[in-house]
Amino acid sequence: MRIFSGIALAALLVISSPALAKDKNAQFKTVEAKHFTQAEGVELSPAFADYFYAELRNELKKEKMAEDVIGEGEAVEDADAPKSAVIVGTITEYKKGSVVKSALIGFTAGWQSMKMDADVLRRSDKQKLCTLHIHTKMDPRWNEKLMAKAAAREVVKGMRNELKTQPQ
């Protein structure tokens, strides 16, 4: 019984240690997400930009990309600026999709799709740390806000992968 308890405790420690290490190793001191702009011809509801901004901040907090996820336009201490990032982006394309095509053909035909370009900039000198090209596809019957959720997740995932390969 004691041996079993010991093994269980050791396993628990092994599982939890990367999670604890992740908390301490936030890549940035602060990160600021800006509202993404929409390119000409992109027909999304005005509430979409707000919701995407909120979702992006939510995902950044969840992924612990920075010690502090600040709001748009917040001031940052000069000392923290070199270790801080700003995310800017543009929604370049949005296709509504077709419910009929989706239902009749299937296999992702007629799905709504959205493309966006995002840049992660260093706050102090505005140097580009990485550029992301996100393409999200979803069933046309689903709410566009779910698309925002998926896109925000993709942006943060892409950012983490891109920055992992770069020297700090």
Next chain:
Amino acid sequence: MSTTSRRALTSAFVLLFSLGCCFSLLADEPKPKPENTISLQLAEPVPAQKFAHPPKFWIADVVDRSGNPQPMLVLKARGGIFLDRQPMVILREALEQSLKASGLLAADANGADLTVRLYIFHFGLAEGSQLDYFGKVEFSAMVKNPKSGQSLEVKAAGTSIASGAMLKKNLQKNVQGNMEESLKDAIRNFLRSQQLKDAVAALQQGSDVTPAAAPPQ
């Protein structure tokens, strides 16, 4: 049965049906009760940014410009969720609490270096993905130097996303947490914004410069 009595019977049915519809609509309209009312307050005051010359603020007035006919109704579905106070009162109290904690609140209007007039544009839940609740607080502040009369606008917004819930009790808890988070976020966005920093610097400079620049009497 004669035609007249048939007509009278049909009219009575139509009247009864429309009355039934009216009553069911009235029954659907949620009413504020202690069990569906939430109280919003900041768990702890939001620390403000550091100013070169810390001014004393005074909140002169709060105006609701949201155009919401029921500002205290946060959620209409599932019996409704109501706020215990008007959004104007909640915002004012939260901002005063944070300013006081940072030592930036004047004792009265006469002792203030800068007066603030707040305009609420959104306070409550906004349209979300239907799987979660999207809380949003958006306001604009007119920061005025009472000595020079010069004023500048500072915008602030706070958002928060909370998951939905099956049970009413959990739903109410989630909505309350969501609203408190977005209120905190909006206050933080205002108190730590670059816009406020620039506005304070410009207005303080204005008050220093104005007497010197004024023509001699």
